[in-house]
Amino acid sequence: MKVLLGVSNRHVHLTEEDYKILFRDEPLGKVKDLVQPGQFASDKKVSLKTEKRTIDGVRLLGPLRKYTQVEISKTDSFALGVDPPVRNSGDLDGSSKITIVGPYGEVTKECCIIANRHLHINREERERLNLVGVDKVTAIVEGEKKTIFENVFIKEDPSFTLELHIDTDDGNGSLAKTGDEIEIIIP
């Protein structure tokens, strides 16, 4: 079946505690709703700092979470000189140390990952699409640089709507972009 694609650029999630260190009592505003219900691009940006380099203008996504997490691409990791593991969101075991810089302070912690390719889905959709008991699917991007992505992890939550997420390396390599309709198959 075809699903909607979202290509994720580098971004940051923050706990309330870390938000207060970086932005004090500034309110967390919304620039744009994301496809996943309740999730939004906030009006706040941070810098990512390592010993090697700083990347400015990295978007904070809302709402605040129970964990602070930096999601970057492999390309970003070479620029920053870090070697983060490929992980599901929230699984920060062995993640890379990085400094997140805001206008009022900074936070340094092991919280940097490369996100797994994943498919957001709720239980109803999962049953409808015969994906109960299936952990991973395959995504096929057609075109001049046709690419087949394996190891697309299924992420189920009652709040989710059906959407495939890949990062900018995968998106740019295959010439896929946010809003494309992508074929998903069970491997």
Add this chain to the structure above:
Amino acid sequence: MKVLLGVSNRHVHLTEEDYKILFRDEPLGKVKDLVQPGQFASDKKVSLKTEKRTIDGVRLLGPLRKYTQVEISKTDSFALGVDPPVRNSGDLDGSSKITIVGPYGEVTKECCIIANRHLHINREERERLNLVGVDKVTAIVEGEKKTIFENVFIKEDPSFTLELHIDTDDGNGSLAKTGDEIEIIIP
């Protein structure tokens, strides 16, 4: 069969005429031989300039060629604000206009492409591997972000040695790196 992988970062090829505009009579030195016989990373770097941005430190590959060509990734194209076509090397039809800046001058021309995935091969190897009459193959990168690359164009020349070339978007997306041994199949 398995072949050696080379992941190509953004780079530039120059004609003798354009080289003289950028570097005058400075000799073209060699930093490192590439895998393809006779090809080398030169000791010269240029900047790539568009209305939107400049990327510095882009390597000139040698020797000089019959055409001037800039090869970038899709990720680079967003940074530079250009929309180059995916092309075989030397096919500059419809390529994007870009300015190449050297220490003594600059050259602006339509010469910017995103290179097709391709497999360098000579006639002997092509016969040995049953690839005569085959135009395109498929490359499979195993691992955590297993990826299958279609539309890998076969590039035959007597001077070539067997080597798969992909760009940094494809390499970083699949976590593949120069020197890896990659499985090639006939689609």
